[in-house]
């Protein structure tokens with residue numbers, strides 16, 4: 087083939103490509119924005135999905151560790167924000183209300199902004215799940231959905247589930263290792279309710295009474311939720327204590343059990 091033909095035949099880089107186990111499953115061009123794309127593809131227990139930006143920057147996530155069909159929904163907005171989630175089911179055709187009926191499992195990927203010249207995306211390092219777009223204000227996220235975050239530090243993905251502490255009548259505490267989550271009944275004196283500013287003195291008394299985590303680290307109200315790979319603070323309440331009260335979803339790492347007090 088002549089060089090001329092080669093150049094003609096070269097595909098321009100897409101704004102965003104979705105790659106599953108090394109194969110392109112979807113490409114999106116800037117002209118198509120805003121777009122909502124839906125597609126289903128077979129996956130194995132060890133499948134990985136990559137969101138590849140035109141610059142080459144890649145966001146890699148594991149799926150749900152089970153074989154089946156992944157039904158992906160992807161939105162790209164004119165400001166280059168990308169939101170993606172999906173359902174894993176046994177069949178290629180997704181039954182209606184599959185998640186509610188327990189016939190599918192849900193996975194939501196951490197949204198991101200495609201890097202573009204002249205665009206300055208917000209700095210979300212250490213911020214909470216609302217700021218990062220993993221939860222939406224006013225919409226109760228079903229606890230059946232697994233959230234897949236990307237660590238700000240090591241850039242590896244990790245998964246966790248969330249529950250609404252206010253609706254569960256509990257306060258929650260992370261261990262200093264960032265690995266374990268403790269739910270404390272609101273009946274306990276000093277346990278701060280969701281959205282309420284804690285009574286500092288009562289909270290300190292309560293923290294002294296709390297048991298140690300399974301890894302012997304201590305629970306405290308301002309401990310960050312941490313990346314399980316490198317232990318960097320993901321939701322950094324030590325740096326941003328002001329966001330603690332409004333961060334009413336409690337998170338539990340996949341593979342860990344919620345501790346109760």
Ligand SMILES: [Zn+2]
Pocket residue numbers: 237238239240241242313314315316317318
């Ligand atoms: Zn990390």
